Amino acid sequence: MLTIGQKFPDFKKTAVVSLEMGKEFETITNEDLKGKWSVMFWWPKDFTFVCPTEITGFNDHYESFKNLDANLIGASTDSEFVHLAWRNDHPGLRQLKFPMLADTSKSLAEDLGILEAGEKIAYRATFILDEEGVIRWVSVNDLAIGRNVPEVLRVLEALKTGKLTPCDWEPGQATLA
Template sequence: MINFVIITNNKLFIYCITLNKKKMETIINAQVPEFKVQAFQKGEFKTVSNEDIKGKWAIFFFYPADFTFVCPTELVDLAGKYEELKKMGVEVFSVSCDTHFVHKAWYDTSDSIKKINYTMLADPLAVLAKGFGVYKADEGVAYRGTFLVDPEGKIKIAEIQDNSIGRNADELVRKVSAAQFVESHPGEVCPAKWKQGEETLKPSIDLVGKL
């Protein structure tokens, strides 16, 4: 939030970029916030905390609200990749500022949401949304934020977008695969559009200027 006025547009623009860069630098490789929340999964309520993801890869998939429009299309898209992600050793958590009771009501009334087998976290006090920096206070909802957490509890991927723009689960799976690869292959990096089985890069002085 900017609490002052700068007359020169160029200065204002440069300062905004600095703020955004600082925010992203603090979130990548930061530890996942401590939390303990209620959740809904396949007809049952349960409690989930940061202790449950220790030693595991985990996706936190924030969305604005249940009973909306873009959200169910995203959640069902992600549900279609859930088994693949589980085979990759990844826990999947969708998160909104609804209660676990609202999650159940949505599940009970929507044929689309009944396809979801992953855990739906309830964040009515916005503990997670604020902790991950995606809380939209004027509306009391979360932005569409996607976060990948590694087994050490460090945030490796952080993406936040406007609530009018839906996400792509195929691309998320690709990025998870890349994150897992570089974690297990120190010294290698994944180029644009990299997929499992394709060549990676090994940064070195011999490679400078040759790409």
């Protein structure tokens, strides 16, 4: 699995960005992320149970990511058409403010080293990238365990300080240097 200090892989993928007919899809590449901090989080499968709780959790905190001037992108190995169908079907996903990236070929998940061996689905992985596309934080959860979005925000804000932050540091508290 790629880890801290490594460059996030090059990619070019289709993402669902809207429910408006004719404007549903956009192509996103790693070049689109450069110049801003980015958070990319992966879920195993669309039309499942834990995944929408995480996706809506990230959406509920979208303004916080935006206030930190960070890109937010969700991804799975499902196709853009499955993503679109799920967004249309699930009330909590209709108002998403961030793209749902489709890694149908599984090439990006494979390059990241986050494919589960049996079903070849992505683990619940979260990557925080700096402005140059270097991985600065990675967290991977077991397939059955949802992640904590406020913790992702806390780490992003800590990284953006560029300073040492002590154990249990919270935004607004003093740093060590």
